Amino acid sequence: MRLIARIDHLIAVGRTTITGWAFVLPTILLLGIFGIGSVGYVGYLSLLKWNLINPIPQFVGFQNYISVFSDVNFWDAVGRTILYLVGTTVIILPLSLVLALLLQDRLNANRIFRSLFFLPYVVPSVASAIAWSWLFEAHHGLVNMFLRMFHLSPQPWLSSPGEALIVIMLLYIWQFTGYFVILYLNGLQSVPRHLYESAAIDGAGGWQKLWHITLPMITPTTFFILMMSIIFSFLSFDQVYVLTQGGPAQSTTTIIYYLFQEGFQFFDIGRAGATAMVLFAFLLLITFLQFKGESRWVHHQM
Amino acid sequence: MGTSPDVILEGALERAQAHIVRRWHVRSIIKWAVLSAFGVLFIIPFWWMIDTALLSNQHVFDYPPELWPSVPKWSNFLLALQQTNFLRYIFNSIAVSTAIVIGQLITASLAAYAIARIPFRGKKIAYGMILSTLMIPAQITFIPMFLMMKQVNWIDSYQALIIPFIGSAFATFWLIQAFRQVPQIILDAAQIDGAHHLWILWRIVLPLSKSALLSVAFLNFVFHYNDLFWPLIITQSDAMRTVPVGLSYLVANDGSGTAWNVLMASALLATIPALLLFVGGQRFLVQSVAHSGIKD
Numbered sequence: 001m002r003l004i005a006r007i008d009h010l011i012a013v014g015r016t017t018i019t020g021w022a023f024v025l026p027t028i029l030l031l032g033i034f035g036i037g038s039v040g041y042v043g044y045l046s047l048l049k050w051n052l053i054n055p056i057p058q059f060v061g062f063q064n065y066i067s068v069f070s071d072v073n074f075w076d077a078v079g080r081t082i083l084y085l086v087g088t089t090v091i092i093l094p095l096s097l098v099l100a101l102l103l104q105d106r107l108n109a110n111r112i113f114r115s116l117f118f119l120p121y122v123v124p125s126v127a128s129a130i131a132w133s134w135l136f137e138a139h140h141g142l143v144n145m146f147l148r149m150f151h152l153s154p155q156p157w158l159s160s161p162g163e164a165l166i167v168i169m170l171l172y173i174w175q176f177t178g179y180f181v182i183l184y185l186n187g188l189q190s191v192p193r194h195l196y197e198s199a200a201i202d203g204a205g206g207w208q209k210l211w212h213i214t215l216p217m218i219t220p221t222t223f224f225i226l227m228m229s230i231i232f233s234f235l236s237f238d239q240v241y242v243l244t245q246g247g248p249a250q251s252t253t254t255i256i257y258y259l260f261q262e263g264f265q266f267f268d269i270g271r272a273g274a275t276a277m278v279l280f281a282f283l284l285l286i287t288f289l290q291f292k293g294e295s296r297w298v299h300h301q302m
Numbered sequence: 303m304g305t306s307p308d309v310i311l312e313g314a315l316e317r318a319q320a321h322i323v324r325r326w327h328v329r330s331i332i333k334w335a336v337l338s339a340f341g342v343l344f345i346i347p348f349w350w351m352i353d354t355a356l357l358s359n360q361h362v363f364d365y366p367p368e369l370w371p372s373v374p375k376w377s378n379f380l381l382a383l384q385q386t387n388f389l390r391y392i393f394n395s396i397a398v399s400t401a402i403v404i405g406q407l408i409t410a411s412l413a414a415y416a417i418a419r420i421p422f423r424g425k426k427i428a429y430g431m432i433l434s435t436l437m438i439p440a441q442i443t444f445i446p447m448f449l450m451m452k453q454v455n456w457i458d459s460y461q462a463l464i465i466p467f468i469g470s471a472f473a474t475f476w477l478i479q480a481f482r483q484v485p486q487i488i489l490d491a492a493q494i495d496g497a498h499h500l501w502i503l504w505r506i507v508l509p510l511s512k513s514a515l516l517s518v519a520f521l522n523f524v525f526h527y528n529d530l531f532w533p534l535i536i537t538q539s540d541a542m543r544t545v546p547v548g549l550s551y552l553v554a555n556d557g558s559g560t561a562w563n564v565l566m567a568s569a570l571l572a573t574i575p576a577l578l579l580f581v582g583g584q585r586f587l588v589q590s591v592a593h594s595g596i597k598d
Contacts, residue, residue, distance in 0.1 A: 013423070019499055020422025027413035028428060030469025033450075035435035038443035045446060099340060102333050113337050115584060116344055122580045122587070124528040126546040127569035130553055131351045134562050140363045142350050149366075174344065179591055186592035206329075235441055238530040242550055256441060263445045264535050276442040287437055 039280065046273030051266070064274035074275070076250065077258040084165060084254055085233040088172045092229055093222070096177050100184030101210070114185070118178030125175060129242035132171045133158065158244060161251035168239050168252060176232060180225050187221030188214070220294065227290045231283060255279055355379070355566040362563050375563070382567040387540055391548035396575060398463045398533075398544060399526040403519050405468035410518070414477035415503045419489060435471040441531060448535060458538040467526065473518045476593070480514030481507055517590035520583045524576055545572045 046064050050057040068074050099117060103110045120128060135142050136157040144154035157163050195213050204212070237256045240246060246253035246261065253261070259279060263272030354362065356374040382388060416422065417429050447466055448457075456462040484507050492502050508515065530546040537543050543551070549572050552565060580587065 016420060017423040020416045020420040020425060021428070023416035023420065023499070024413040024428045024432075026409040027469045027471075027474055028431060030409065030465075031432060031435045031471055034443065034447060034466045034469065035438050035471070036431070038446040038450075039438055041446035041449070042442060045449075095340075098336070102337055113341055114588075116341055118584075118588065118591075119348075119580065120344065122524050122528075122576045123573050124530075124546050124549070124576060126528075126530055126549045127572045128347070130549065130565060130569045131347050133553070134354065134566065135347060135350060137562075140365070140562075142346070142367070145365060145367060174347065177344075182588055182591045231439070235439055237441065238528075238546070241530065241534075242553055259441070260531070264448075269445060269449075272445050276445060280439070280442050283439055284437060 042273045042276050044273075045269050046277050048270045048273070050270050051268040057269075060270070064270040065278075068271055068274045068278065073250065073253070074258060077253050077255050080165065080252070081234065081254040081256075084169060084172075084236070085230050087166075087169050088233045089226065089229045091169075092173050092177055092180060093225060095173070096180035096184055096225070097222075099177070100181045100188060101214075103181065104185060104188050114178070114181065116178075117181050120175045120177075121179045123175075125238040126242050128171060128175060129239050132167065132239075133243055136167050159248055161249045164244050164248060164252045168236070168243055171239050171243070172233060172236060176229070180229070183225055183228075184218070184221060187218040191217040223290060223294050227286060230286055234279075234283065351566045351570055354563050355570050357563050359561070359563065378563050378567040379571065381564045382571055385564065386548055386552065386568075387543070388548065388568065388571060390541060391543050391545045392571075392575065394463075394542065395527050395544040395546075398460065399523045401460075401464045402467045402526050403523050405464065406470040406473045406522060407515060407519060409468055410470055410473035410477050411481075411503065411508060411515070413474045414481050415499070415507060417474075418478050418481035419484075419502075419507070420499060432471050432474050436475060444532060444535060447532075451536060457536060458542050460542075462536045463533060463542075463544070466532075470522070473522065476518055477511065477514060480511040484510050513586065513589065516583065516586045517593060520579060520586045521590040524579060524587070527576055 047059060047061060048057040049060040049063065099113075103114055136144075138144065138154070138156050138159060141157070143157070147154050155163055157167050191214060195217070196209055199209050199213055234254075235256055236254065237260065240252050240254060240257045241260070244252040246257045255275070256279070259272055259275045262268050262275055353368070353370060355378055356371040356376065357364075357368065357378075358371075358373065358375045361368060361371065413428075413432065417425060417432075451457050451462045456465075488506060489502060492506060497505075527544075528546060529544075530550060533544045533547045534550065537547055540548075549568060552568055
């Protein structure tokens with residue numbers, strides 16, 4: 001009897017296990033091939049010499065990494081990427097917070113503004129970039145018309161190495177502010193009302209409440225947005241591809257565009273693989289720092 | 303004789319009230335001023351696109367520009383449709399994104415159900431593997447994926463546009479959270495009645511998680527409809543191009559003699575499907591964005 005019961009139990013466990021794995025199998029297989037498998041494959045490719053001059057792949061160890069790290073263009077791209085992500089994040093974070101603070105009451109008018117700010121996010125970034133190239137067109141673009149209206153000198157914008165990256169930054173800010181406003185609105189909602197009420201009883205004013213309650217309580221959201229913004233700007237490809245193709249004079253070649261050029265324009269698989277691995281390592285580092293920083297700096301509610 | 307304490311108190315109260323009202327007024331004026339200013343800034347690109355798209359060729363370069371075309375030239379949109387295979391691009395984009403989203407919903411709900419609801423051996427391993435792929439940015443996998451597609455002869459095909467994206471860690475992760483909300487007691491009752499897991503998933507869990515499913519669907523549809531990088535490298539023939547790829551070629555081929563009005567008309571046409579989704583599913587989109595900020 002006992003034995004039969006045990007066998008029955010084992011069969012039941014076996015059946016649930018088979019069912020469970022059957023359910024997760026499609027996802028595991030697809031993510032295994034295209035996610036983990038791809039990362040492994042790109043790691044392997046980064047160890048090969050494989051380009052137009054050497055069409056037969058040849059194992060060269062870490063030579064591609066050395067070659068990428070000693071490439072001035074790579075470091076220029078890194079510098080530009082950091083400039084781009086710092087420049088966009090420093091503006092988009094406070095901007096989306098201020099807009100969210102202004103929009104936090106549930107009014108119909110607020111809902112309209114929220115939709116308006118979010119709208120650019122759903123527009124294909126290629127279409128937005130095309131609009132941007134016309135807005136910042138050197139001779140007849142709207143921006144230069146405004147400048148002329150106020151008797152300021154029109155700027156070359158996209159054809160100037162000093163200004164092209166700024167135009168792309170403005171596009172990024174236009175595209176993603178609404179997304180972050182919604183994240184902030186969500187964060188603001190989770191601040192417990194009673195904290196404001198007791199602060200009001202203690203005679204705290206609006207600014208004091210903002211500084212001592214709201215900002216500390218939404219640090220998890222701020223951290224999350226910070227990380228998202230860094231990752232989004234790191235991976236901005238469409239904007240660069242449509243607006244400048246990395247130019248003029250490589251002034252908008254960010255890391256992701258450098259990767260695209262190495263892989264799909266110069267067809268240097270090995271160097272592109274090494275670049276991809278470096279990029280991946282950097283993003284992992286950011287995620288890690290985010291986790292670390294969160295546990296250290298973020299105010300958790302008791 | 304001094305005034306009675308009551309009167310003093312009343313006066314003070316009135317002054318305080320007036321002060322509060324005044325401050326409130328100033329504050330709301332500032333609030334609406336700031337919001338309107340940014341609202342205008344955010345809407346200008348849209349207005350400029352629409353305005354330009356409706357201008358005739360001789361008015362495109364007018365200074366000062368016409369704030370609204372006196373004679374809207376709707377035929378620019380017709381030109382935009384005719385000068386390229388635009389309808390084909392739109393068909394491709396909608397077909398590909400729809401296929402991806404349906405595939406994702408199927409694979410992700412199966413996996414999420416197993417992880418949220420079936421106590422099977424090795425679950426932690428499966429879950430850990432799915433979670434670990436959340437951190438892989440798609441862009442770094444494009445070179446190996448391109449080589450894989452080449453090996454199976456899928457370059458320039460619908461399979462290559464769709465299949466790599468059908469497994470989604472993001473969708474799975476999200477649905478796990480949603481499926482955990484379904485009360486255990488309902489599932490227990492169904493199991494006692496001898497219902498199979500597939501039946502429980504289909505008849506109980508999915509109907510109860512409609513809003514999560516729709517949120518995933520909307521957000522991922524918009525994402526894949528707008529995606530440029532992968533379709534750009536994997537498509538070759540004009541007939542396989544998606545909207546972003548087709549648009550990007552319009553810019554690249556145009557050079558200096560750009561017909562801005564037709565180009566803006568094309569960009570607007572490209573935006574229409576995403577815009578319709580936005581109008582129809584704004585609630586789910588907003589919900590899904592908000593949800594992406596919630597972590598356990």
